Structure formats: C-alpha cells, structure tokens
Amino acid sequence: MIQQIYPSVAHPFRYELNKDLQFAAAHYVPAEAAGKCSRVHGHTYFANITIAGNDLDSAGFLVNFSEIKKLIHDLFDHSVLNEHTAYFQDDDPDRFPTTEIVARTICEIIQSFLDRSGNKPRCLQVFLRETPTSYVVYRPMGGGSYGD
Template identity: 30%
Template sequence: MYELTVKTSFDAAHKLCGYQGNCARIHGHTWVVEVAVAGGKLDSIGMLIDFKDLKNMVKKATAHLDHNFINELPEFAVNGKVGNPTAENLSRYIYEQVKEELDKNHPSVKIRRVSVWESPNSCATYRED
C-alpha cells in the first residue's frame, strides 16, 4: 500500500457559535490543510496519483473558503449542512469534497484522512474508519 500526503493553506475568518470564550468573536487563521491518500496500484510510470492533481483537488475544495468569513457560507451558516465552522467540521467538509473528486477521477485512490491546523500546535483530523 502506498500513501501520499499533500499540504496547502488558506486564510479565512470564523467565529464559534455557542462557544464561551474569545473564539466566539470573529477571528482569523491561516488554516493548514493536510490530505493523505492511499492505494495499492501504481500507474505505468510508477505513480499512485500525480501530486499536482491531488493538490489541485485540495485547492478546489478550499478555494471558496479562502479569504472569506466561513460562517456566512451556506454550508456553514446556522442550520447549514456542515454546521459550526470548527476545525473538526472543516476537516470533514474537505474530506468529503476531495473524496468525491477521487471517486470520480481516480477510483483506485482512497482518501485516508484530512487534518486541518488552525495554529502550529492545534489540528483536527477526520477519517472514516
């Protein structure tokens, strides 16, 4: 089994609804997103998936988050599909977006996990076990 990991970042603001503390106010992060994929079959030139293709999928999944107030996006608005824009919910959201792209374009490559770092010392990871 081969596993590849790519990393990217985006800047965005959010606030945590229902939270008691400073994070209930609007604040921003440079979010770092790490995506790991895996598979057992390499292509004819020895690649599981081109890093460029995987990076583009992650960029596509995060493009509309970049330089936005995430709480105002329909997916994260109150009663939205995803919910409160926590690092946990962001990691699941990005996971689902990348998984959909992989299933369509690279069905032999499976997503393993997505980690979203809101600071150098704090991240949330989503994976389906």
C-alpha cells in the same frame, strides 16, 4: 510550509500521497459555549491531506497534487467559512465551522472529487492546524471504506 511529521494511518494500499496546503480564512462559532470564538476572527490554516489507493491514473498519478490544492485553497482562501452555506450552517451544531468540522468537510470535498476518478483513491486523513498550538486529525469512519 514547514516540514512536519503527521500522524500516520495504517492502511492496505500500495500508494499513499500527502499534500500540504494552507489557506487564510475567517470564521465564528455560533454557540455561546465558544466564548471569544463566537466572534468573527481569522486563522491561517495549515492542512495535510492523506490519500491512498492501489491504482494510478492514466498520467501515472494517484491524484494530481494541484487538483487537491484547487479543491480546498481556491474554495476557502480569504473567505469567511460561515458564508459557505453548502458546507456550514449557523443553525446546526454538526455544521458549525469548528476545526473538527472544517477538517471533516475538507475530507468530504476531496472524497467526492476522488469518487469521480477512474482509479478511486480514498481520503484517509485530514490533519488541520488552526493555530501553532491547536490542531485536529480527522479520519472517516472505518478508515474510508477500504473495500470499495
């Protein structure tokens, strides 16, 4: 992956981890307003995921990089996003697989995993590039509930 500077998130945590990954996936946006994007088409998505926390786990990790890759790449790579009906729905605009909603979904998947860890890090940001000229930055409301 090309090294890139991503927007940074101000936070009070001691550790910050960033994981870059990519996955190839097809999708369509089931809305007339989506124009050509309402037809099935594909992208090579590039994601940068920012995770932060104060405590490391028993292996000295905030979170193991490979776990983050498995959560997202292994789930979405070479798939049709619309077929992941646990995350995306053709009849609910809040769950169409737009870049914004895919970024939010990635954050939610990762945070659900982090919530089960003993050291409780937080997913602070997902940067998701859909094309060379188009990307979204998603941050959970309130920065991910730092007080938890």
